[in-house]
Amino acid sequence: YEKPRKFCERAKEYDVEFVWSDTCYKSSRNELDASIHSRFRWHRNSTICIVQQSETLDPITGDG
Numbered sequence: 718y719e720k721p722r723k724f725c726e727r728a729k730e731y732d733v734e735f736v737w738s739d740t741c742y743k744s745s746r747n748e749l750d751a752s753i754h755s756r757f758r759w760h761r762n763s764t765i766c767i768v769q770q771s772e773t774l775d776p777i778t779g780d781g
Contacts, residue, residue: 724767731765 721738728736739756760766 720769724769727767728765733764 724738725736
């Protein structure tokens with residue numbers, strides 16, 4: 718519940734009336750790129766786009 722609440726608080730700082738939250742999980746860089754590009758047409762008319770990226774580690778190397 719904390720993430721949606723903070724998201725709405727942040728959006729309010731920009732005086733927007735409506736918000737939309739979307740989640741994207743992809744297992745590879747290619748899948749992530751394809752997903753971002755396909756969503757562009759939805760997001761391009763937004764007043765603002767707020768992105769929260771989680772820190773992830775490579776499961777094999779442990780690199781971030």
